[in-house]
Amino acid sequence: MKRAPGRRKVVGVMGAGEGAAPQDIAAARRLGRLIAAAGWVLLTGGRDAGVMRAANQGAKAVRGSLTIGILPSASASVSPDVDVAIITDMGNARNNINVLSSDVVVACGSGGPGTVSEVALALKAGKPVVLLGGDADDHTFFQRLGGAAIYRVLTPEQAIALIERLWSIQG
Amino acid sequence: MKRAPGRRKVVGVMGAGEGAAPQDIAAARRLGRLIAAAGWVLLTGGRDAGVMRAANQGAKAVRGSLTIGILPSASASVSPDVDVAIITDMGNARNNINVLSSDVVVACGSGGPGTVSEVALALKAGKPVVLLGGDADDHTFFQRLGGAAIYRVLTPEQAIALIERLWSIQG
Amino acid sequence: MKRAPGRRKVVGVMGAGEGAAPQDIAAARRLGRLIAAAGWVLLTGGRDAGVMRAANQGAKAVRGSLTIGILPSASASVSPDVDVAIITDMGNARNNINVLSSDVVVACGSGGPGTVSEVALALKAGKPVVLLGGDADDHTFFQRLGGAAIYRVLTPEQAIALIERLWSIQG
Amino acid sequence: MKRAPGRRKVVGVMGAGEGAAPQDIAAARRLGRLIAAAGWVLLTGGRDAGVMRAANQGAKAVRGSLTIGILPSASASVSPDVDVAIITDMGNARNNINVLSSDVVVACGSGGPGTVSEVALALKAGKPVVLLGGDADDHTFFQRLGGAAIYRVLTPEQAIALIERLWSIQG
Numbered sequence: 276m277k278r279a280p281g282r283r284k285v286v287g288v289m290g291a292g293e294g295a296a297p298q299d300i301a302a303a304r305r306l307g308r309l310i311a312a313a314g315w316v317l318l319t320g321g322r323d324a325g326v327m328r329a330a331n332q333g334a335k336a337v338r339g340s341l342t343i344g345i346l347p348s349a350s351a352s353v354s355p356d357v358d359v360a361i362i363t364d365m366g367n368a369r370n371n372i373n374v375l376s377s378d379v380v381v382a383c384g385s386g387g388p389g390t391v392s393e394v395a396l397a398l399k400a401g402k403p404v405v406l407l408g409g410d411a412d413d414h415t416f417f418q419r420l421g422g423a424a425i426y427r428v429l430t431p432e433q434a435i436a437l438i439e440r441l442w443s444i445q446g
Numbered sequence: 447m448k449r450a451p452g453r454r455k456v457v458g459v460m461g462a463g464e465g466a467a468p469q470d471i472a473a474a475r476r477l478g479r480l481i482a483a484a485g486w487v488l489l490t491g492g493r494d495a496g497v498m499r500a501a502n503q504g505a506k507a508v509r510g511s512l513t514i515g516i517l518p519s520a521s522a523s524v525s526p527d528v529d530v531a532i533i534t535d536m537g538n539a540r541n542n543i544n545v546l547s548s549d550v551v552v553a554c555g556s557g558g559p560g561t562v563s564e565v566a567l568a569l570k571a572g573k574p575v576v577l578l579g580g581d582a583d584d585h586t587f588f589q590r591l592g593g594a595a596i597y598r599v600l601t602p603e604q605a606i607a608l609i610e611r612l613w614s615i616q617g
Numbered sequence: 618m619k620r621a622p623g624r625r626k627v628v629g630v631m632g633a634g635e636g637a638a639p640q641d642i643a644a645a646r647r648l649g650r651l652i653a654a655a656g657w658v659l660l661t662g663g664r665d666a667g668v669m670r671a672a673n674q675g676a677k678a679v680r681g682s683l684t685i686g687i688l689p690s691a692s693a694s695v696s697p698d699v700d701v702a703i704i705t706d707m708g709n710a711r712n713n714i715n716v717l718s719s720d721v722v723v724a725c726g727s728g729g730p731g732t733v734s735e736v737a738l739a740l741k742a743g744k745p746v747v748l749l750g751g752d753a754d755d756h757t758f759f760q761r762l763g764g765a766a767i768y769r770v771l772t773p774e775q776a777i778a779l780i781e782r783l784w785s786i787q788g
Numbered sequence: 789m790k791r792a793p794g795r796r797k798v799v800g801v802m803g804a805g806e807g808a809a810p811q812d813i814a815a816a817r818r819l820g821r822l823i824a825a826a827g828w829v830l831l832t833g834g835r836d837a838g839v840m841r842a843a844n845q846g847a848k849a850v851r852g853s854l855t856i857g858i859l860p861s862a863s864a865s866v867s868p869d870v871d872v873a874i875i876t877d878m879g880n881a882r883n884n885i886n887v888l889s890s891d892v893v894v895a896c897g898s899g900g901p902g903t904v905s906e907v908a909l910a911l912k913a914g915k916p917v918v919l920l921g922g923d924a925d926d927h928t929f930f931q932r933l934g935g936a937a938i939y940r941v942l943t944p945e946q947a948i949a950l951i952e953r954l955w956s957i958q959g
Contacts, residue, residue: 453700740901
């Protein structure tokens with residue numbers, strides 16, 4: 276997790292928009308709150324749906340939080356809890372920007388093809404990926420793909436503890 | 447597989463660059479030749495490595511073939527059998543262009559994170575995906591993700607027969 | 618105009634879609650025909666409008682011609698004379714792909730903001746740019762910007778002669 | 789300048805990296821400070837050079853400021869005064885993201901081809917563009933291109949006053 280000295284730490288939270296499971300939405304909301312409480316920047320795909328919306332809601336419940344949304348297009352709905360909207364007009368190709376701009380990526384729940392593409396692109400870019408919940412078979416699949424860079428946790432608190440440990444290793 | 451009337455049929459072949467398995471390279475070469483023999487355009491990631499190089503080699507052994515390479519950057523090595531190089535300067539975000547520009551996507555072998563991202567983006571875009579060889583567990587993973595749009599075959603000949611069937615259904 | 622040995626020569630033709638002037642459309646059609654007759658690949662923004670449509674029409678009147686369209690999105694209208702459509706889903710950011718994938722760029726008429734962005738991006742990428750017709754003041758503006766890489770001609774025939782000269786210098 | 793209710797106002801500052809004129813660098817530093825003092829987010833191309841560096845320096849001299857840098861690649865130098873770096877890996881195609889993500893774009897000095905492409909893309913996207921300093925001939929050129937959406941001012945203070953007026957018109 277290399278990062279320039281003065282720059283703020285960015286945690287990317289990915290997951291389903293439409294069709295997200297209730298437990299993944301609850302986890303995303305709690306995760307967003309914990310990320311903000313830790314003083315980190317929350318980065319999501321920015322849309323007003325599912326995991327993205329919930330994570331931004333959670334973060335903005337914390338005073339002084341900062342939420343960045345990387346939007347697919349100017350016409351996409353934007354989560355009202357996004358502070359700064361980056362309009363890419365690149366559709367799903369923005370997924371690569373999401374992972375490149377995050378120091379660590381958390382996939383919240385099993386997600387659909389979009390989330391899978393983000394996990395794969397993150398591994399390709401050498402970013403650590405934390406699977407929060409989701410299917411155990413998915414974990415096996417990604418572990419085969421990403422080796423040491425892939426982690427699985429069951430709660431938002433465990434995700435935060437893991438990210439802190441990753442950062443302390445980085446020094 | 448919707449496509450404008452006058453336009454040529456494009457088959458995208460994806461797979462590992464560095465570290466591709468010998469049987470996947472052999473399959474890609476044969477697949478490229480069969481695609482060209484069928485009169486279809488071959489589209490790949492264009493680099494001079496692995497599955498991309500082999501598929502282009504196979505296609506250019508056929509007179510009148512057309513090979514399009516979607517390159518990550520101007521400095522990437524280009525397969526010498528690419529007729530037209532599209533220089534995206536978008537790194538792995540070009541993977542989305544690869545799948546959007548193909549009428550059907552064939553993943554040759556299990557591939558690494560790049561190929562997985564392409565399969566996921568193809569399913570997200572509603573494109574049919576053919577897994578040629580590769581791991582049976584991967585097939586299970588992608589089938590759960592993509593449902594009816596995902597197919598698995600064992601030989602290049604089966605891939606061609608399947609694509610012809612898909613096109614005949616389209617009318 | 619560096620280009621890999623086996624690869625085909627690509628001429629990009631840029632210009633207004635909606636609102637193109639009749640003389641620019643006529644010039645684009647003639648230019649497309651001459652590019653194809655010279656055995657070069659025609660690359661455009663691919664839409665079924667203005668300079669793009671006319672250049673593709675001209676090229677496809679020549680037997681054995683090849684036309685590549687770099688489309689902004691899957692929902693854009695595609696010129697019926699485009700052989701291979703590259704779907705970027707990147708809106709106007711595709712303009713950078715247009716110029717990077719062309720060995721030389723011809724701007725047909727004065728164009729609007731889109732064409733100006735393409736000329737500027739071409740100069741930034743070190744590509745030679747030929748202004749065909751268009752306003753003399755535009756030429757002065759771009760010449761100040763691009764120095765030796767910018768040329769102005771008044772007819773499609775002059776554009777072809779200039780491109781041939783540029784290629785012969787390249788060797 | 790349409791913007792979602794809760795979202796922060798973003799001013800994009802564009803201009804030369806290498807080869808920026810001293811007066812443009814001084815203007816960018818002052819402009820960055822004034823943007824931050826007004827409570828607006830500063831968005832730049834993020835590199836540690838020229839107008840980008842100076843604008844970020846100016847902004848970070850203000851307590852509570854927020855600076856977003858839209859970087860061309862993971863290997864680009866990043867201004868040390870960028871709070872959040874968005875890594876696009878899209879080279880100059882990121883210029884389109886810069887302008888789409890800004891509510892208003894200020895071009896600081898005449899700039900080179902990169903800045904011209906950003907002004908053109910901003911006009912294409914319907915964003916108001918403020919030319920701060922720069923050549924009067926450039927102004928004429930862009931005014932012909934952009935009509936009512938293009939403004940010219942001579943000092944950073946005038947730029948701020950103009951942006952405030954544009955926002956008050958928006959309501």
